[in-house]
Amino acid sequence: MKQFISTWWQRIATPSMLVAVTLCLLASLAGAYLKQLPVLNLFGALIIALLIGMLAQWPVQKLWSNTSEDRRNGLSSAAGLIANKLLRLGIILLGFKLNLELLFTQGVKSLPLAALVVTLTILGTYALARALKVSPHLAMLTAGGTGICGAAAVMAISGSMNSTDAEIISDEEKQERANNEVMAVATVAVMGTIFALIDIALLPALPLSTAQRGIVAGASLHEIAHAVAAGDALGAVDVATIMKLSRVLMLIVAAVVIAVWWSRRNQKASASGSTGPKKLPIPWFMLGFIAASVLGTIVPVFHAWAPHLVDAGYIFLGMAMAALGLNVNFKAMLSHGRNAVIASFIASVCLLAFSIGAAALFF
Known part of the structure; x- marks a missing residue:
């Protein structure tokens, strides 16, 4: 235990970590503030934090990283550690946003549609993207x-895939x-907007x-911020939010299934001559997400704290996004x-058409 604490203290108690934490925290707080402004509310705090982190590269490199190789490597390592660890903590706290009682009562009709939307969209987008190399x-x-x-x-999905290898x-x-994480985040942000x-x-x-209209907004749009903004403009923000949170609930299953698929895919692709024990491909931080959802739903003391814990989760996720940037x-x-x-755009067109048809037929 003493060795463990000493090792981690050496990783985090560095000038580079102080610089990285300060920059990422400021970027995350700026994102949380700027998302309240018109137009920027379509992007959301996480995207804004990512953009700030990306823009901060040039002054940081000029004033800090370029002064020595140790500083450059130290800052890169610190940012990587922030992105990795705070991502998981933020996802866990985001679980308090899911009121399972609300979803399984008012949102009972939206859950089957959410499962179908998520399954078809993931499979279709992946197949299309792979066809495009x-x-x-x-x-x-x-x-x-x-x-x-x-x-x-x-x-969350990146974390679940990385947890296997x-x-x-x-x-x-x-x-x-x-780089793929940043590209994927930027893609869905632009498409969602x-x-x-x-x-x-x-x-x-x-x-x-x-x-x-609220069902279509919640079923077809990518970010929670997109669904809420569109639902509000269409006069159906409550319906859009419930529909969107029904899709968020599917993240639990999707992250586990994708982790298992990714692990098996990599095992088949590699020349696996080793007979050692295989790591169980379960993203353990998603268990924290589930636990947070349950606690926020059934334990009264968490009802009042849930909004604050979700806000803290977004701050940590914003720091992780800025670190990626x-x-x-x-x-x-x-x-x-x-x-x-291109794949996301085509999939988004299909998703919108499907959502309109499903809303007209079943709601």
Whole structure:
């Protein structure tokens, strides 16, 4: 135990970690404030924090990283640690946002649609992205973000995939995965914003009731912020929010299934001559997400604290997003991301059409 504490203290008690934590915290707090402004509320706090982290690369490199190789390596390591650990903590706290009683009562009709939407969108987007020669990792992150809940889903699914093999991949592969995370987050943010505007403009012209418009917004849009903003503009924010949270609930199952699939895929792809014990491909932080959902639903003391814990979760996730932005390789990201954007766009068109049809037929 003493050795464990000493090792971690050496990793976190560094000037580079202080710089990284300060920058990421400021970026996350700025995102939380700026998301309240018109237009920016369509992007949400996590996307804004990511953008701030990306923009901070140049002054940070000039004033800190370029002064010595130790500082450059130290900052990169610190940002990677923040992105990895605070991601998991943020996802766990986000579980307090899910009121399971509300979803299984008022949202009982939306749950089957959410399961169908998430399943079809993930499978369809992944297949389309792979047909366009997108790497399996980026294809699955893009599919998860498009099908479930945007940036939070990208980060949760990435964490579940990394939980199966993070210890055995090279530093180069780790950097590529970090770039993929940023690319997937940026893709679903842009697609979600575009289709939120499309929903707001298109749905009032269709023969749909107010409740049906809310179902379409919650079933078709990517970020929670997108669904809430569109639902509010359409006069159906409560319906849109319940429908969207029904999709968020599917993150629990999706993260576990994807972790198992990713582990088996990698085992088949590798020359597995080892007979050692295999790591159980379960993203354990998702158990924390489930526990938080249950506690926030059935334990009275958490009812009052749940909003504050969710806010804290978004702050930690914002710090993780800013840390990703500090480390992203722009050249690599842009060279590999175009086809992922195309796949997400086509999938978003199909998702909107399917959601309109399902809302008209079943709600």
